[in-house]
Amino acid sequence: MISINKLSIHFTGTDLFSDISFMINDRDRIGLTGKNGSGKTTLLNIIAGELRPQEGEIIIPNNTRLGYLPQEKTTESELTVYKEALNAFEEIHQLEQKIEKLSAEIAHRTDYESKEYDILIHKLSDANEHFQMIGGDTMEADTEKVLMGLGFKRSDFTRPVNEFSSGWQMRVELAKILLSKPDVVLLDEPTNHLDIESIQWLEEFLKTYPGAVVMVSHDRAFLDAVTKRTIEISNSKIYDYKAGYSAYIKMREERLGLQKALYTNQQKEIKEIEQFIERFRYKSTKAKQVQSRIKMLDKMEQIEIDDMDNSAIHFRFPPAPRSGKVVIGTEGLSKSYGDLDVLDLIELSIIKGDKVAFVGKNGEGKSTLSRIIVRDLDHTGELKYGHNTQIGYFAQNQGEFLDPNKTVFETLDDIATGDIRKRVRGILGAFLFSGETIDKKVKVLSGGEKSRLAIAKLLLEPVNLLVLDEPTNHLDMQSKDILKSALLQFDGTLIIVSHDRDFLQG
Template identity: 55%
Template sequence: MISVDAIAVEFSGDTLFSDVSFVINENDKIALMGKNGAGKSTMMKIIAGEQKPTRGHIRFPKDAVIAYLPQHLLTDDNCTVFEEASKAFQEIFTMRDEIARLNKELETRTDYESDAYMKIIEKVSDLGEKFYALDDINYEAEVEKALGGLGFKREDFNRPTSEFSGGWRMRIELAKILLQKPDLILLDEPTNHVDIESVIWLEDFLLNKAKAVVVISHDKTFIDNITNRTIEVTMGKIYDYKANYTHYLQLREDRRSHQIKAFQEQQKFIADNQAFIDRFKGTYSKTNQVTSRERMLEKLQIIEIDEIDTSALKLRFPPAVRSGDYPVTAESLSKSYGDHIVFKDANLSISRGEKVSFVGRNGEGKSTMIKAIMGELDFEGKCELGHNVKVGYFAQNQASLLDPELTIFQTVDEVAQGDIRTQIKNILGRFMFSGDMLDKKVSVLSGGEKTRLAMVKLLLEPVNLLILDEPTNHLDLKSKDVLKEALLAFDGTLILVSHDRDFLQGLSEKVFEFKDKRVIEHFETIDAFLKRNRIENLKEIDLKS
């Protein structure tokens, strides 16, 4: 059991939260929720020991293992993938080396009756008992299973970590955490860089093999599937619900309704008493009553109503000219890098107004196909855009392409043309940029703010073909919901690559699956595909176990 006791965090006189207490039990699966800036990541860092609170303590058993996966990290570039993941078993390796060193020392010593000699024997005995209790772990097989579950192929195991993107390095770190079998796993946005199949594997692991888990995530389906408790951080306090995310939303709305009712009753009570005070102040016979009521009102603690994150992304795609019947067609399309075949003889035809999803494990060619459609790389075969197609393209690295030296306003003003320039402040306001914030440089913005700003740039011109490659990374739940509503209302053609199942559901009527160097067309909704795919992958997990 891990106890959070009266934690408080203050920055320059401002209180992030105060007197926060709760207990994490052995098998709790907790979603840590709250609006951006409420203090979720700070709370997680404190539990992990990465940050100290202003006041309060974290208490846990002496031998408890707490593993923490932050949003951003780098692994050691001098190791291979397999070597880096194997560091999860460093305790075993250290004990093995220490036992060997002590045994070597015993071989050379001759003071068999001395206290020092007997202490070495006792130490070897104690270490040996611990080591042989762990020695039946086939760590190589465990490492292979974890890396395979998180999307690595066997040929990746001996590649240096320096060859992998930040998202793949995050998976290596996640594999290390899972292999440690910790008493508490702390995960801050673990699904941001993980494909659907790996998320399914991770869910199964957390549900069936992990002990306590605390997770921050904007993936509603993920947190609904794995959590049985929700702790909300809001207005410097916490509310603890024995419920998953969806049920928590209902309970929170009930709580707020009760708060509003109590607040209104309290305001009426205050108004009635103030009216009495105003009416009889100065009346000698009522002096004691007036004084009593004044003191009562001074001491009265005003009921607070929980804040609601009313800021919202209001996306309105402008009308565009009508495209041809088939905005995108490809015939016998193949792409290789040297001997490595990404996909071969792919055929696809996307009709005007269709909304389609590209799905598959990372590295199977989804983004490569998009680059082929955009004409950003060479390929074999045919790939063409149709008549009158106006493309809006949001790439995974779109936010990183922004000029860090420009302000938010300058970034948009630079690309705006015509009458739209008079509406720049209104447009930015819809994306939660307003006031003094417009003068902030891009370099100081968070990942989510940069993503929203890049989306503003995309929406300044009317398009009839939207190609979105992982558009929801770093977007909060509210922003994702509003973006999804806008995409549902979009009357053009949509190609969507996303690992976020909740975001995908209901958005497309056709699925192109990238798998084993092939592109397979499925005439089914993304909902039907994901339901079937989950069953298949869980069978694979059973076979690997």
């Protein structure tokens, strides 16, 4: 369907892609993977026509329709959610106008036996048939189904889009793409703003979608449920696996193992050839053999080992300070925003060492309860803290509270004390900050980089209660694995809000 031929992109002297080629076929389910900065979003932008490749070409057949959902997109639309979603049916709306125009023209004519009248009747019949074929009769039912699948209530349908948060506005944009039924759906982190129930609905929708789907996602369970093909971007090249994400990981390990073995053997061969050349370079009787081996080296295609992100190291939290047996207790805890009751008479007891997940639909009060626990919101009812409860908190927008004028290294070094100061670079390495990146100013970091840095900062000071609100939203697979491993070993108490099922398991 879509052909990507010899594509190359260069940024600041670095090859993002170099001479890559692949096809997107009908009904493909492709997951794009690779470390942060490898070019996944750039590749989606190129396919969507948002960016032009510096070399190579994208061949898209005529009449092939694309639907692209970027990571972030806000709108100032004053239309209601329902009417904005109906904008997805542009062709149907045009047909409706055509049918109305033809019907009005026919109603005003009396020349029933004329050729012109007969032509109008045939045009109206064709328009009605096409209207039904492209879903005109089911447009409203489809809109309702998709909006509710993505978590909207019927009472939301009549609210203006610009009243909603950016996350809910992204759901409207996603609904419009799904309703417009493009031939190829391009999705960049579609689950970031969805709750678990909506993610599961989207999985089922995409499994049976009649077109092709190409997505970037750091949600392992979502990728496993939807994708059947994985394209990895690594070292400016692509590797195409006919497998979903988990199967791809196993196949990748096998490929890297083979690659490493071939590399080792080649390095051994190169060393032997170089030793021969050096040993007999000045012996006339061996001149022909020396020249032959020099040519052999020149022609030899060097085997490269793909970047394994060796900067990533395992991290352990500092020992948690001792706390009382009961860390948090509530009685009749409630919270309202105006007439809206978000929490009503919550009874909760969290014991030392508990690992608790707050799950549920967006808007049901998960983040509100977290903010109350960390004393960030007022409430009614009782909230009691146990002996020596020391809280560390990560908010969804925690990265925005970092000092924009500090460097990555200064952000951690300025608060580190004692032996921890010696470990700052190691901690930064665990969250994929190394080399020149540790000298970057916070203000130039991406949203994901800020989130990683905010988590790293949180880990410096010993606490015995961690409250994490969607900590994985902007983390890549490797950073999530590092954080998950650290949390599994954390000897304090943990409260986590997350829609990432794979992250919550274990």
